[in-house]
Amino acid sequence: MRFYQHSLELYQTLEEELDSWFMHETKGLMWLAHTETQMRAERARSLLNLACGAETVMITPQEAKALCPQLDLSGGGRYPVLGASYHPAAATARHDRVVWAYAQGAMRRGVHVVQHTRVTGLVRDGERVTGVETSAGRISASVVLSAVGGSVSTVAAHAGVRLPIRTHPLQAFVTNGYDFPFAGIVSDTELLCYVSQTERGQMLIGAEYDAQPSYSLRSSFSFLQSSAAKITHLLPFLRDLRILRQWTGICDISADFSPIMGHTGVDGFLVTTGWGTWGFKAIPAGGEQMAQLIATGRAPALIEPFGLERFASDQTMADPGSTGTH
Amino acid sequence: MLWITCPTCGRRPVEEYSFGGELRGVREGITDPIARDIDYAWMYDNIEGVTVERWFHRAGCRRWLTLRRDTTTDSVVAYPLPGGPRGR
Numbered sequence: 001m002r003f004y005q006h007s008l009e010l011y012q013t014l015e016e017e018l019d020s021w022f023m024h025e026t027k028g029l030m031w032l033a034h035t036e037t038q039m040r041a042e043r044a045r046s047l048l049n050l051a052c053g054a055e056t057v058m059i060t061p062q063e064a065k066a067l068c069p070q071l072d073l074s075g076g077g078r079y080p081v082l083g084a085s086y087h088p089a090a091a092t093a094r095h096d097r098v099v100w101a102y103a104q105g106a107m108r109r110g111v112h113v114v115q116h117t118r119v120t121g122l123v124r125d126g127e128r129v130t131g132v133e134t135s136a137g138r139i140s141a142s143v144v145l146s147a148v149g150g151s152v153s154t155v156a157a158h159a160g161v162r163l164p165i166r167t168h169p170l171q172a173f174v175t176n177g178y179d180f181p182f183a184g185i186v187s188d189t190e191l192l193c194y195v196s197q198t199e200r201g202q203m204l205i206g207a208e209y210d211a212q213p214s215y216s217l218r219s220s221f222s223f224l225q226s227s228a229a230k231i232t233h234l235l236p237f238l239r240d241l242r243i244l245r246q247w248t249g250i251c252d253i254s255a256d257f258s259p260i261m262g263h264t265g266v267d268g269f270l271v272t273t274g275w276g277t278w279g280f281k282a283i284p285a286g287g288e289q290m291a292q293l294i295a296t297g298r299a300p301a302l303i304e305p306f307g308l309e310r311f312a313s314d315q316t317m318a319d320p321g322s323t324g325t326h
Numbered sequence: 327m328l329w330i331t332c333p334t335c336g337r338r339p340v341e342e343y344s345f346g347g348e349l350r351g352v353r354e355g356i357t358d359p360i361a362r363d364i365d366y367a368w369m370y371d372n373i374e375g376v377t378v379e380r381w382f383h384r385a386g387c388r389r390w391l392t393l394r395r396d397t398t399t400d401s402v403v404a405y406p407l408p409g410g411p412r413g414r
Contacts, residue, residue, distance in 0.1 A: 153372035162369035212345040216400035
Protein backbone atom coordinates (compact mmCIF):
# COMPACT_ATOMS: atom_id res chain seq x y z
CA MET A 1 0.00 0.00 0.00
CA ARG A 2 2.79 2.45 0.90
CA PHE A 3 4.49 1.50 -2.33
CA TYR A 4 1.40 2.37 -4.38
CA GLN A 5 0.90 5.59 -2.47
CA HIS A 6 4.47 6.60 -3.33
CA SER A 7 3.70 5.79 -6.96
CA LEU A 8 0.66 8.05 -6.95
CA GLU A 9 2.74 10.88 -5.60
CA LEU A 10 5.19 10.40 -8.45
CA TYR A 11 2.31 10.50 -10.93
CA GLN A 12 1.34 13.96 -9.70
CA THR A 13 4.53 15.49 -11.09
CA LEU A 14 5.13 13.06 -13.95
CA GLU A 15 3.41 15.10 -16.64
CA GLU A 16 5.66 18.04 -15.87
CA GLU A 17 8.79 15.92 -15.64
CA LEU A 18 8.23 14.17 -18.97
CA ASP A 19 6.94 17.34 -20.57
CA SER A 20 3.85 15.69 -22.00
CA TRP A 21 0.16 15.56 -21.29
CA PHE A 22 -1.49 12.23 -20.60
CA MET A 23 -4.92 13.22 -19.41
CA HIS A 24 -4.18 12.50 -15.75
CA GLU A 25 -7.46 13.39 -14.11
CA THR A 26 -8.59 12.99 -10.52
CA LYS A 27 -12.07 11.45 -10.52
CA GLY A 28 -12.76 9.64 -7.27
CA LEU A 29 -13.42 5.93 -6.95
CA MET A 30 -16.22 4.20 -5.08
CA TRP A 31 -16.53 0.52 -4.25
CA LEU A 32 -20.14 -0.44 -3.74
CA ALA A 33 -21.01 -3.10 -1.19
CA HIS A 34 -24.21 -5.15 -1.11
CA THR A 35 -23.78 -7.39 1.92
CA GLU A 36 -22.59 -7.02 5.51
CA THR A 37 -19.47 -9.03 4.69
CA GLN A 38 -18.60 -6.70 1.85
CA MET A 39 -19.25 -3.67 4.05
CA ARG A 40 -16.75 -5.10 6.51
CA ALA A 41 -14.22 -5.64 3.72
CA GLU A 42 -14.71 -2.06 2.52
CA ARG A 43 -14.33 -0.75 6.05
CA ALA A 44 -11.06 -2.67 6.29
CA ARG A 45 -9.96 -1.27 2.95
CA SER A 46 -10.65 2.31 3.97
CA LEU A 47 -8.90 1.93 7.33
CA LEU A 48 -5.83 0.38 5.68
CA ASN A 49 -5.77 3.17 3.13
CA LEU A 50 -6.11 5.81 5.83
CA ALA A 51 -3.28 4.29 7.82
CA CYS A 52 -1.06 4.56 4.75
CA GLY A 53 -2.05 8.11 3.96
CA ALA A 54 -4.54 7.49 1.15
CA GLU A 55 -7.73 9.25 2.15
CA THR A 56 -10.68 6.82 1.91
CA VAL A 57 -14.04 7.20 3.65
CA MET A 58 -17.15 5.06 4.08
CA ILE A 59 -20.21 6.66 2.52
CA THR A 60 -23.92 5.92 2.80
CA PRO A 61 -26.06 4.92 -0.20
CA GLN A 62 -27.49 8.45 -0.28
CA GLU A 63 -24.03 9.98 -0.45
CA ALA A 64 -23.15 7.57 -3.24
CA LYS A 65 -26.28 8.65 -5.09
CA ALA A 66 -25.32 12.29 -4.62
CA LEU A 67 -21.89 11.60 -6.13
CA CYS A 68 -23.28 9.54 -8.99
CA PRO A 69 -26.96 10.38 -9.66
CA GLN A 70 -27.29 7.63 -12.31
CA LEU A 71 -26.89 4.91 -9.68
CA ASP A 72 -29.86 2.65 -8.97
CA LEU A 73 -29.60 2.11 -5.21
CA SER A 74 -31.89 -0.91 -5.34
CA GLY A 75 -29.48 -2.54 -7.80
CA GLY A 76 -32.32 -3.56 -10.07
CA GLY A 77 -33.99 -5.14 -7.03
CA ARG A 78 -31.25 -7.74 -6.80
CA TYR A 79 -28.18 -5.91 -5.57
CA PRO A 80 -29.30 -3.21 -3.09
CA VAL A 81 -26.46 -0.87 -2.17
CA LEU A 82 -25.69 -0.89 1.57
CA GLY A 83 -22.83 1.57 1.36
CA ALA A 84 -19.50 2.15 -0.29
CA SER A 85 -15.93 3.11 0.33
CA TYR A 86 -14.92 6.29 -1.43
CA HIS A 87 -11.40 7.30 -2.37
CA PRO A 88 -11.57 10.90 -3.62
CA ALA A 89 -7.97 11.05 -4.90
CA ALA A 90 -8.45 8.20 -7.40
CA ALA A 91 -7.46 9.20 -10.90
CA THR A 92 -7.30 7.90 -14.42
CA ALA A 93 -4.75 8.58 -17.15
CA ARG A 94 -4.44 7.72 -20.81
CA HIS A 95 -2.33 4.54 -20.80
CA ASP A 96 -0.72 4.75 -24.25
CA ARG A 97 0.25 8.37 -23.66
CA VAL A 98 2.06 7.35 -20.49
CA VAL A 99 3.96 4.65 -22.40
CA TRP A 100 4.97 7.04 -25.18
CA ALA A 101 5.94 9.78 -22.75
CA TYR A 102 8.18 7.33 -20.89
CA ALA A 103 9.73 6.03 -24.12
CA GLN A 104 10.42 9.54 -25.35
CA GLY A 105 11.79 10.62 -21.99
CA ALA A 106 14.10 7.62 -21.88
CA MET A 107 15.32 8.20 -25.43
CA ARG A 108 16.06 11.85 -24.68
CA ARG A 109 18.30 10.60 -21.90
CA GLY A 110 20.17 8.23 -24.21
CA VAL A 111 18.31 4.95 -23.76
CA HIS A 112 17.80 2.76 -26.86
CA VAL A 113 14.26 1.52 -27.31
CA VAL A 114 14.19 -1.35 -29.83
CA GLN A 115 10.73 -1.93 -31.23
CA HIS A 116 9.26 -4.87 -33.15
CA THR A 117 11.95 -7.18 -31.87
CA ARG A 118 11.19 -10.48 -30.25
CA VAL A 119 13.19 -12.00 -27.41
CA THR A 120 14.04 -15.51 -28.58
CA GLY A 121 16.28 -16.58 -25.72
CA LEU A 122 18.72 -15.62 -23.01
CA VAL A 123 22.49 -15.83 -23.37
CA ARG A 124 24.00 -17.84 -20.54
CA ASP A 125 27.56 -18.16 -19.35
CA GLY A 126 27.51 -21.08 -16.96
CA GLU A 127 24.98 -20.12 -14.29
CA ARG A 128 24.94 -16.43 -15.21
CA VAL A 129 22.67 -14.67 -17.66
CA THR A 130 24.84 -12.36 -19.77
CA GLY A 131 22.55 -11.12 -22.49
CA VAL A 132 19.47 -11.50 -24.62
CA GLU A 133 18.98 -13.30 -27.94
CA THR A 134 16.55 -11.35 -30.08
CA SER A 135 15.18 -11.59 -33.58
CA ALA A 136 17.58 -8.73 -34.44
CA GLY A 137 20.66 -10.41 -32.97
CA ARG A 138 22.43 -10.79 -29.67
CA ILE A 139 22.54 -8.03 -27.05
CA SER A 140 24.98 -8.43 -24.15
CA ALA A 141 24.21 -7.03 -20.76
CA SER A 142 25.56 -7.40 -17.26
CA VAL A 143 22.03 -7.42 -15.86
CA VAL A 144 18.88 -8.53 -17.68
CA LEU A 145 15.55 -7.35 -16.29
CA SER A 146 12.40 -8.95 -17.61
CA ALA A 147 9.60 -6.40 -17.44
CA VAL A 148 7.32 -8.11 -19.96
CA GLY A 149 3.65 -8.45 -19.20
CA GLY A 150 1.87 -11.71 -19.87
CA SER A 151 4.62 -13.74 -21.51
CA VAL A 152 6.96 -13.49 -18.54
CA SER A 153 6.90 -17.24 -17.84
CA THR A 154 8.13 -17.89 -21.38
CA VAL A 155 11.07 -15.51 -20.92
CA ALA A 156 11.88 -16.88 -17.47
CA ALA A 157 11.82 -20.44 -18.84
CA HIS A 158 14.85 -19.52 -21.01
CA ALA A 159 16.75 -19.00 -17.76
CA GLY A 160 15.34 -22.20 -16.26
CA VAL A 161 13.22 -20.24 -13.78
CA ARG A 162 9.61 -21.06 -12.91
CA LEU A 163 7.44 -18.29 -11.50
CA PRO A 164 4.26 -18.29 -9.40
CA ILE A 165 2.52 -16.56 -12.29
CA ARG A 166 -0.47 -17.44 -14.43
CA THR A 167 -1.41 -15.47 -17.51
CA HIS A 168 -5.07 -14.56 -17.81
CA PRO A 169 -6.88 -12.52 -20.46
CA LEU A 170 -8.64 -9.35 -19.32
CA GLN A 171 -11.40 -7.86 -21.42
CA ALA A 172 -13.10 -4.47 -21.54
CA PHE A 173 -15.38 -2.51 -23.82
CA VAL A 174 -16.61 1.02 -24.52
CA THR A 175 -20.04 2.20 -25.51
CA ASN A 176 -20.95 5.08 -27.80
CA GLY A 177 -20.91 8.60 -26.40
CA TYR A 178 -22.98 9.43 -23.32
CA ASP A 179 -23.97 13.08 -23.45
CA PHE A 180 -24.12 13.69 -19.73
CA PRO A 181 -21.26 13.85 -17.26
CA PHE A 182 -20.66 10.71 -15.25
CA ALA A 183 -18.92 11.26 -11.95
CA GLY A 184 -15.86 9.27 -11.10
CA ILE A 185 -15.22 5.56 -11.25
CA VAL A 186 -17.83 3.14 -9.94
CA SER A 187 -16.70 -0.36 -8.96
CA ASP A 188 -18.60 -3.17 -7.38
CA THR A 189 -17.37 -5.73 -4.88
CA GLU A 190 -20.04 -8.32 -5.63
CA LEU A 191 -20.25 -8.10 -9.40
CA LEU A 192 -16.53 -7.38 -9.84
CA CYS A 193 -16.86 -4.81 -12.56
CA TYR A 194 -16.12 -1.12 -12.96
CA VAL A 195 -17.38 1.81 -15.01
CA SER A 196 -15.92 5.18 -15.86
CA GLN A 197 -16.28 7.74 -18.59
CA THR A 198 -13.50 8.39 -21.10
CA GLU A 199 -12.42 11.84 -22.23
CA ARG A 200 -14.54 11.38 -25.35
CA GLY A 201 -17.65 10.73 -23.29
CA GLN A 202 -17.79 7.01 -23.98
CA MET A 203 -18.57 4.70 -21.09
CA LEU A 204 -15.73 2.30 -20.33
CA ILE A 205 -16.75 -0.98 -18.73
CA GLY A 206 -14.47 -3.70 -17.49
CA ALA A 207 -14.75 -6.77 -15.32
CA GLU A 208 -12.62 -9.42 -13.71
CA TYR A 209 -10.19 -11.45 -15.80
CA ASP A 210 -11.16 -14.73 -17.51
CA ALA A 211 -11.13 -17.79 -15.27
CA GLN A 212 -8.79 -19.94 -17.35
CA PRO A 213 -5.25 -18.82 -18.19
CA SER A 214 -4.67 -18.08 -21.84
CA TYR A 215 -2.46 -16.01 -24.11
CA SER A 216 -5.25 -15.55 -26.63
CA LEU A 217 -6.21 -11.97 -27.47
CA ARG A 218 -9.61 -12.97 -28.76
CA SER A 219 -12.57 -11.14 -27.24
CA SER A 220 -15.64 -13.13 -26.40
CA PHE A 221 -19.35 -12.53 -26.69
CA SER A 222 -20.02 -14.22 -23.37
CA PHE A 223 -17.92 -11.52 -21.69
CA LEU A 224 -20.05 -8.76 -23.25
CA GLN A 225 -23.19 -10.60 -22.23
CA SER A 226 -22.20 -11.20 -18.61
CA SER A 227 -20.69 -7.77 -17.88
CA ALA A 228 -23.55 -5.93 -19.59
CA ALA A 229 -26.03 -7.91 -17.51
CA LYS A 230 -24.14 -7.12 -14.32
CA ILE A 231 -23.62 -3.44 -14.85
CA THR A 232 -27.14 -2.57 -15.99
CA HIS A 233 -28.41 -3.73 -12.58
CA LEU A 234 -26.57 -0.80 -11.03
CA LEU A 235 -26.60 1.75 -13.84
CA PRO A 236 -29.81 1.26 -15.81
CA PHE A 237 -29.05 4.15 -18.20
CA LEU A 238 -26.37 1.98 -19.84
CA ARG A 239 -29.14 -0.08 -21.43
CA ASP A 240 -29.75 2.69 -23.94
CA LEU A 241 -26.14 2.80 -25.11
CA ARG A 242 -24.54 0.65 -27.78
CA ILE A 243 -21.29 -1.24 -27.56
CA LEU A 244 -18.71 0.35 -29.81
CA ARG A 245 -15.48 -1.49 -29.29
CA GLN A 246 -14.16 -4.45 -27.31
CA TRP A 247 -10.61 -5.55 -26.66
CA THR A 248 -8.54 -8.05 -24.72
CA GLY A 249 -5.13 -7.94 -23.13
CA ILE A 250 -3.16 -10.49 -21.17
CA CYS A 251 -2.14 -10.04 -17.54
CA ASP A 252 0.38 -11.84 -15.39
CA ILE A 253 -1.41 -12.73 -12.16
CA SER A 254 0.78 -13.84 -9.26
CA ALA A 255 -0.23 -16.46 -6.72
CA ASP A 256 -0.83 -13.89 -3.96
CA PHE A 257 -2.10 -11.01 -6.14
CA SER A 258 0.92 -8.85 -5.40
CA PRO A 259 3.73 -8.03 -7.79
CA ILE A 260 7.07 -9.83 -7.79
CA MET A 261 10.14 -7.62 -8.06
CA GLY A 262 13.76 -8.53 -7.70
CA HIS A 263 16.27 -11.35 -8.09
CA THR A 264 15.27 -14.75 -9.42
CA GLY A 265 18.03 -16.92 -8.03
CA VAL A 266 19.83 -16.88 -11.41
CA ASP A 267 22.72 -14.40 -11.47
CA GLY A 268 22.14 -11.42 -13.72
CA PHE A 269 18.46 -12.14 -14.30
CA LEU A 270 15.83 -10.01 -12.58
CA VAL A 271 12.08 -9.83 -12.97
CA THR A 272 9.35 -7.35 -12.30
CA THR A 273 6.08 -9.14 -12.88
CA GLY A 274 2.76 -10.18 -11.39
CA TRP A 275 1.33 -6.75 -12.11
CA GLY A 276 -1.98 -8.28 -13.07
CA THR A 277 -4.73 -5.85 -13.82
CA TRP A 278 -3.58 -3.04 -11.55
CA GLY A 279 0.09 -2.41 -12.47
CA PHE A 280 -0.62 0.86 -14.26
CA LYS A 281 -0.72 2.93 -11.10
CA ALA A 282 2.56 1.43 -9.92
CA ILE A 283 4.60 2.26 -13.03
CA PRO A 284 6.51 5.30 -11.68
CA ALA A 285 7.42 3.71 -8.35
CA GLY A 286 8.08 0.26 -9.83
CA GLY A 287 10.49 1.75 -12.36
CA GLU A 288 12.23 3.97 -9.85
CA GLN A 289 12.68 1.23 -7.27
CA MET A 290 13.83 -1.40 -9.79
CA ALA A 291 16.41 1.05 -11.20
CA GLN A 292 17.70 1.50 -7.66
CA LEU A 293 17.85 -2.27 -7.20
CA ILE A 294 19.87 -2.71 -10.41
CA ALA A 295 22.22 0.16 -9.54
CA THR A 296 22.93 -0.93 -5.97
CA GLY A 297 22.36 -4.68 -6.28
CA ARG A 298 20.14 -4.60 -3.21
CA ALA A 299 16.35 -4.22 -3.00
CA PRO A 300 15.26 -0.84 -1.55
CA ALA A 301 13.15 -1.08 1.62
CA LEU A 302 9.95 -0.11 -0.21
CA ILE A 303 10.01 -3.16 -2.51
CA GLU A 304 11.96 -5.60 -0.35
CA PRO A 305 8.78 -7.48 0.70
CA PHE A 306 7.93 -8.05 -3.00
CA GLY A 307 10.85 -10.42 -3.68
CA LEU A 308 10.37 -13.84 -5.25
CA GLU A 309 11.84 -15.40 -2.07
CA ARG A 310 8.66 -14.58 -0.18
CA PHE A 311 6.98 -17.72 -1.52
CA ALA A 312 9.73 -19.98 -0.19
CA SER A 313 9.93 -18.26 3.19
CA ASP A 314 6.16 -18.29 3.71
CA GLN A 315 5.97 -14.49 3.73
CA THR A 316 3.42 -14.03 0.96
CA MET A 317 1.64 -10.71 0.77
CA ALA A 318 -1.86 -10.42 2.19
CA ASP A 319 -2.56 -7.28 0.26
CA PRO A 320 -5.08 -7.91 -2.51
CA GLY A 321 -7.07 -4.87 -1.37
CA SER A 322 -4.36 -2.45 -2.46
CA THR A 323 -4.73 -3.57 -6.02
CA GLY A 324 -8.25 -2.16 -6.17
CA THR A 325 -7.46 1.31 -4.85
CA HIS A 326 -6.66 4.46 -6.87
CA MET B 327 -15.63 -19.09 -27.22
CA LEU B 328 -14.20 -22.25 -25.72
CA TRP B 329 -16.30 -25.43 -25.98
CA ILE B 330 -15.25 -28.56 -24.16
CA THR B 331 -16.41 -32.07 -24.93
CA CYS B 332 -17.24 -33.87 -21.71
CA PRO B 333 -16.94 -37.68 -21.95
CA THR B 334 -20.33 -38.03 -20.25
CA CYS B 335 -22.32 -35.00 -21.36
CA GLY B 336 -20.95 -34.14 -24.80
CA ARG B 337 -19.93 -30.77 -26.18
CA ARG B 338 -20.74 -28.00 -23.69
CA PRO B 339 -19.77 -24.28 -23.38
CA VAL B 340 -16.94 -23.30 -21.04
CA GLU B 341 -19.33 -21.52 -18.63
CA GLU B 342 -20.46 -24.93 -17.38
CA TYR B 343 -16.94 -25.84 -16.30
CA SER B 344 -14.61 -24.78 -13.52
CA PHE B 345 -10.96 -24.48 -14.34
CA GLY B 346 -8.90 -26.82 -12.18
CA GLY B 347 -5.44 -25.59 -13.03
CA GLU B 348 -2.52 -27.01 -14.95
CA LEU B 349 -1.19 -30.41 -13.94
CA ARG B 350 1.36 -29.57 -11.29
CA GLY B 351 4.87 -30.87 -11.33
CA VAL B 352 8.31 -30.05 -10.01
CA ARG B 353 11.14 -28.59 -12.08
CA GLU B 354 13.78 -31.12 -12.99
CA GLY B 355 17.02 -30.93 -11.09
CA ILE B 356 15.63 -29.90 -7.71
CA THR B 357 16.68 -32.49 -5.13
CA ASP B 358 16.12 -30.82 -1.78
CA PRO B 359 12.69 -32.07 -0.56
CA ILE B 360 11.65 -28.71 0.90
CA ALA B 361 12.64 -26.88 -2.27
CA ARG B 362 10.64 -29.48 -4.20
CA ASP B 363 7.57 -28.82 -2.06
CA ILE B 364 7.87 -25.06 -2.53
CA ASP B 365 8.24 -25.50 -6.28
CA TYR B 366 5.25 -27.83 -6.40
CA ALA B 367 3.05 -25.57 -4.28
CA TRP B 368 3.79 -22.17 -5.82
CA MET B 369 5.36 -22.37 -9.24
CA TYR B 370 3.56 -22.74 -12.55
CA ASP B 371 4.83 -23.65 -16.00
CA ASN B 372 2.25 -21.22 -17.41
CA ILE B 373 3.02 -22.54 -20.89
CA GLU B 374 2.46 -20.37 -23.95
CA GLY B 375 1.30 -23.21 -26.17
CA VAL B 376 -0.16 -26.64 -25.51
CA THR B 377 -0.68 -27.37 -21.83
CA VAL B 378 -2.23 -30.27 -19.91
CA GLU B 379 -4.87 -29.24 -17.44
CA ARG B 380 -7.80 -30.38 -15.28
CA TRP B 381 -11.36 -29.20 -15.70
CA PHE B 382 -14.43 -29.83 -13.57
CA HIS B 383 -17.84 -30.11 -15.21
CA ARG B 384 -19.58 -28.08 -12.52
CA ALA B 385 -22.98 -27.61 -14.16
CA GLY B 386 -23.08 -31.08 -15.73
CA CYS B 387 -22.00 -34.51 -14.58
CA ARG B 388 -19.72 -33.01 -11.87
CA ARG B 389 -16.76 -35.13 -12.92
CA TRP B 390 -13.16 -34.11 -13.52
CA LEU B 391 -11.51 -34.46 -16.88
CA THR B 392 -8.00 -33.93 -18.19
CA LEU B 393 -7.42 -32.27 -21.54
CA ARG B 394 -4.82 -30.56 -23.65
CA ARG B 395 -5.50 -26.92 -24.49
CA ASP B 396 -3.53 -24.52 -26.65
CA THR B 397 -3.26 -21.32 -24.58
CA THR B 398 -2.24 -19.19 -27.57
CA THR B 399 -5.60 -19.75 -29.25
CA ASP B 400 -7.65 -20.84 -26.21
CA SER B 401 -8.84 -23.99 -27.96
CA VAL B 402 -8.85 -27.64 -26.94
CA VAL B 403 -6.48 -29.80 -28.97
CA ALA B 404 -6.88 -33.27 -27.43
CA TYR B 405 -8.83 -35.17 -24.84
CA PRO B 406 -6.93 -37.86 -22.95
CA LEU B 407 -9.07 -40.71 -21.70
CA PRO B 408 -11.01 -40.00 -18.51
CA GLY B 409 -9.35 -41.78 -15.63
CA GLY B 410 -6.34 -42.47 -17.82
CA PRO B 411 -2.77 -41.45 -17.10
CA ARG B 412 -2.61 -37.88 -15.84
CA GLY B 413 -0.52 -36.48 -18.69
CA ARG B 414 3.20 -35.60 -18.80
